[in-house]
Amino acid sequence: MKKSINTRATTLSVIGLDLADDKSDWVGLDEAGRIVRRERVRTTETELRRVFGAVAATKIAIEVGTHSAWVKRVLSSVGHDVVVANARRVALIGSNKRKNNRVDAELLARLARADKQLLFPIEHRPLQTQADLAVLRSRDLLVRCRTQLINHVRGVCKSFGVRLPKCSAAAFVVRASGRVPTELHDAMALILDQVAELTARIRTFDKSVSSMMKRHAGARIVAQISGVGELTALAYVLTVEDPHRIARSRSAGAYFGLVPGSNDSGEKHEPRRITKEGDRFCRRLLVSAAQYILGPFGIDSDLRRHGQAIATRGGKNAKKRAVVAVARKLAVLMHRLWINNDHYVPLFNAAKMTAAA
Numbered sequence: 001m002k003k004s005i006n007t008r009a010t011t012l013s014v015i016g017l018d019l020a021d022d023k024s025d026w027v028g029l030d031e032a033g034r035i036v037r038r039e040r041v042r043t044t045e046t047e048l049r050r051v052f053g054a055v056a057a058t059k060i061a062i063e064v065g066t067h068s069a070w071v072k073r074v075l076s077s078v079g080h081d082v083v084v085a086n087a088r089r090v091a092l093i094g095s096n097k098r099k100n101n102r103v104d105a106e107l108l109a110r111l112a113r114a115d116k117q118l119l120f121p122i123e124h125r126p127l128q129t130q131a132d133l134a135v136l137r138s139r140d141l142l143v144r145c146r147t148q149l150i151n152h153v154r155g156v157c158k159s160f161g162v163r164l165p166k167c168s169a170a171a172f173v174v175r176a177s178g179r180v181p182t183e184l185h186d187a188m189a190l191i192l193d194q195v196a197e198l199t200a201r202i203r204t205f206d207k208s209v210s211s212m213m214k215r216h217a218g219a220r221i222v223a224q225i226s227g228v229g230e231l232t233a234l235a236y237v238l239t240v241e242d243p244h245r246i247a248r249s250r251s252a253g254a255y256f257g258l259v260p261g262s263n264d265s266g267e268k269h270e271p272r273r274i275t276k277e278g279d280r281f282c283r284r285l286l287v288s289a290a291q292y293i294l295g296p297f298g299i300d301s302d303l304r305r306h307g308q309a310i311a312t313r314g315g316k317n318a319k320k321r322a323v324v325a326v327a328r329k330l331a332v333l334m335h336r337l338w339i340n341n342d343h344y345v346p347l348f349n350a351a352k353m354t355a356a357a
Contacts, residue, residue: 011030011031011056012028012029012030012036012037012055012056012058013029013030013031013033013058013059013113014028014029014058014059014060014061014109014112014113015027015028015029015052015055015058015059015060015061015080015109016029016060016061016104016105016106016107016108016109016110016112017060017061017062017071017105017108018062018063018101018102018104018105018108019043019062019063019065019067019068019071020043020101021043021066021067022042022043023040023041023042023043024040024041024042024043024101025038025039025040025101025102025104025105026038026039026040026041026105027102027105027106027108027109028055028109029109029110029113033110033113035106038102038105039051043067043071045070045074048071048074048075049074049077049078052075052078052080053078055080057079057080057081058080058081059080059081059082059083059112059113059116060075060080060081060082060083060112061082061083061085061108061109061111061112061116061119062075062082062083062084062085062108063084063085063087063093063104063108064084064085064086064087064122068084068124069124069125069130072084072124073127083112083116083119083121084121084122084123084124085108085111085112085119085120085121085122086119086120086121086122089120090111090118090119090120092107092111093107093108093111125238125241126241129238129241132212132234132238133235133238133239135205135208135209135212136209136231136234136235136238136281137281138205139202139205139206139209139231140231140281142198142201142202142205143169143202145198146169146195146198146199146202147169149191149194149195149198150169150172150195152191153172153176153180153188153191153192153195156184156187156188157176157179157180157181157184157188160181160183160184161181162179162180162181164176164179164180165179169195169199170199172195173192173195173196173199176192177192180192209230209231209234210230212234213230213233213234216234216237216238218237218243218338219233219234219236219237219238220233221337221338221341221342222236222237222334222337222338224337224343224344225289225303225330225333225334225337225344226293226298226299226301226346227289227290227292227293227298227303227330228289228330228334229289231285232282232285232286232288232289233334235279235281235282235285236282236285236286236331236334237338239256239278239279239281239282240252240255240335243335243338243339244339246335249332249333249335249336249339250332252331252332252334252335253327253328253329253331253332254275254277255278255331256277256278256279256282256283256286256331257274257275257276257277257278257283258274258283258286258324258327258328258331259274259275259328260272260273260274260275261273261274261275274324283327286327286330286331287323287324287327289327289330290303290307290323290324290326290327290330291323293307293326293330294307294308294311294322294323294326299346300346300347301346301347302346302347302348302349302350303326303329303330303333303346304326305350306325306326306329307322307323307325307326308322310322310325
C-alpha cells in the first residue's frame with residue numbers, strides 16, 4: 001500500500017497569504033516549489049497567531065492593503081520574514097484573468113520564492129506615524145464634508161435668487177444665517193448646524209496638528225517655506241518618515257508621482273502625464289501649496305518665478321503645467337532643507353545669479 005505524505009510535517013520554504021476581510025487563503029510551498037499546504041484562516045490576530053505561530057519561521061508574502069500593516073506586525077512577532085508586495089506594480093497579479101484568493105496566494109508564494117524583489121516590496125510606517133497621519137486625513141475628510149455642505153447651501157439659495165456673501169468656511173454660518181430665504185429656513189437650519197459642528201471639530205484637529213508640529217523637527221524645517229502650512233509640512237514628513245529613504249533630493253518629485261511617465265521603445269519616445277504614484281493625500285497638499293505660491297498672495301521666490309516662467313510660455317495647459325512643476329520643485333526643496341537642516345532663502349538662486357553677474 002502506498003503511504004500518504006504528511007504535508008504538515010514538510011518544511012515550508014515560502015508562504016503566500018492573500019488577505020481578505022473575513023477569511024484569508026494561504027499556500028505553502030516546499031523547497032522544490034511544490035504546494036504542500038493550502039488552507040484558509042480567519043483574518044483575526046488570534047487566529048493568525050495560532051496558525052502561523054505553529055509554522056516554522058519562513059518567508060511570507062502578502063499584498064499591501066487595509067490589513068497588511070497590522071498583519072505584518074503580527075506575523076513578524078511570531079518569527080516570520082514578511083514581504084509586503086506592491087501588487088499594483090506586479091502585472092502577473094493585477095492583470096491575471098483567473099484572479100481569485102487561492103490563485104493570488106499561490107502567485108505571491110511563487111514570486112517570493114523566485115526573488116522577493118519581483119514583488120516590489122514596501123515598508124509600512126511605524127504605528128505612531130500611522131496614527132499621526134490618521135489625524136491629518138480625518139481632518140481633511142471633515143474639511144471636504146464641510147465644503148460639500150456649504151456648496152449645497154449656496155446652490156439652493158442661489159436657485160431662490162439669493163447669492164450668499166463670499167467668506168471663509170469658518171465664518172460661513174454667521175454670515176449666511178441671516179440671509180437664507182424664509183422659505184428655506186427649515187431645510188437649511190440643520191445643514192448650517194452641521195457646518196457649525198464640523199467647524200468646531202476641525203478646530204479641535206487643528207490643535208492636535210499644532211501639537212504634532214512640536215514633536216516633528218523636520219516638519220518645522222520645511223514649514224519655513226511660504227505657502228507650506230502645518231498640515232502640508234506634517235503630511236510630507238510623516239509620509240517620507242526618513243529623509244534618507246529618498247536617495248537624492250531630485251528624486252522627491254518622483255516619490256510623490258509628480259514626474260511625467262514615459263513610453264520608450266526603440267526610436268519611439270512618448271511622454272505621458274504625471275505618474276501619480278505614491279501618496280495621493282500628500283501629493284494633493286503639495287499641489288495646493290503650489291497654487292498658493294503662484295497665487296495673488298504668494299511672495300516673490302525662486303519657486304514662484306519658476307512657475308511664472310512656465311505659465312508664460314503659452315498654451316491652454318500652461319498654468320496647469322506650471323502648478324505641477326512648482327509642486328515637483330517644492331517636494332525637492334522640502335527634502336533638501338530637511339535632510340540638510342537648512343534655512344530657507346526664498347530667492348536663493350536669484351541671489352546666486354546676481355552675484356555671478
